[in-house]
Amino acid sequence: MSILSAIYLAVDGTKTEILLSDITATMYENKLKRNLYCPTENCPARIIFSGGKKAHFRTWRLDKHSSDCEFQFDRIPENIGVNTTGTINVEIPHSRRQKALQEAFRIMNLSEEDLKPHLGNSPIKPRNKKRTITIAKKNVTGAQLVLFEGEEYDHQLVKPRTYICKRFVDEIKEMDIGKIRLVMGYVVGIRSVGVVSEIQVGHNNQLITAVFEEAFISDRFNSSYVNKFWSIERLRKETGSIRFTGIGEIRKNAATKRMELAIYRGSDFKVDNIDMSNLASQFTIRDLKTK
Structure with a gap:
């Protein structure tokens, strides 16, 4: 989320809210520098003004926003999820991944008009x-x-x-290969592959395949997800359209030359913002009640 104003703390202790549109580079250097703070009440994070083509506020290096601040964010290691041995070591905290999936689902529910500020001329990026x-x-x-x-x-x-970069399917580029991305789109097909499935996800006539390979199957934390992919196909038949959000590694299949999203944890993807294991349980309980 963009920071559009900051609190200027004067030497005498008075506080004044300064809008981004009212600041110039000269004003910042001569008066405001090192005296700007987050506009959220009681948040201690200091704010920096960056001029140039697209002026913006950003959080002072290493400063943290308060937990209830709307501009709060987590700092995530860049070298996350590098798959070098057939397994993946995802260092992003589980809570952060779940929060990112929630944010992505919210973005997918925005109207075209509301979505414009998030898009601009570049792919969607999380706040700060x-x-x-x-x-x-x-x-x-x-x-x-x-x-x-x-x-x-x-x-x-x-x-x-x-941060965890969010991308709609049609925004995935060659430069994303080998990186961890949160992909957003709609389920357009699903194909069973043993105890898992391959999920075709599309957006604006572009496709990516979400794959779940041996590293996924062998992970004991995924035991409640294997053999549950039928629930996605059933939800698709009942609703007609399913939104997909998933975190994984972007790859290009050497044989098909098509983009893939390799997912390593069952909790790292959702359909219509529902965890697949929970979705399968819901269908099972419903079936038992109707018998």
């Missing part, structure tokens, strides 16, 4: 793209230091962090 740093525990003698908004950090030892 940020980085944080992790300094390695080793001798840093001779390391080059740079200054970033009053903070020194060793750019040679910085571990970048980022």
Whole structure:
């Protein structure tokens, strides 16, 4: 979510709300710099003004918003979910992944008019793209230091962090291959592959296949999801249209040259914002009641 205003804290302690549209680069440098704070009441996060082609506010490096602040976000390791051994180590906290899926479903329910501010000329991005740093525990003698908004950090030892990028199916590009993405679209087909299935997801005439391979099947945390994919097809037959949101690794199939979304945890995807394991249970209970 974009920050459109900030609180200016003067030397005498008075507070004034400053709109983004009212700030110039000169004003910021001469008066406001290091004195802007989040507009949410009681939130301690400091705010930075960035000028240029598209002026914007962003959160001061390493500062945290209060838990109830609408601009609160998590800093996520960039090198998440790298699948190098047939299994995946997803470092994003479960709560963060679930929150991202909820946000994606909300976006899919926006009207075309309401969706415009989220789109612009680039794919949808979650609020407040940020980085944080992790300094390695080793001798840093001779390391080059740079200054970033009053903070020194060793750019040679910085571990970048980022957010979970959200993309509609038709926004997936070659540059996304090998990266973790949250993909949004509609279920257009499902094909059984043993105890799992392949789900065809589409948006604006573009397709991606959500795949669940051996790493998914062998993970004990996914035991409540295998053999439950029938519930998606049943929901599709009952409702006609199913929204899909899923977090996984973007790949290109070497044989078909088609894009794939490799999902490694059952809780990392939803259909109409419903967890598939819960969906199967709902259908099972309903069937028992009708017998």
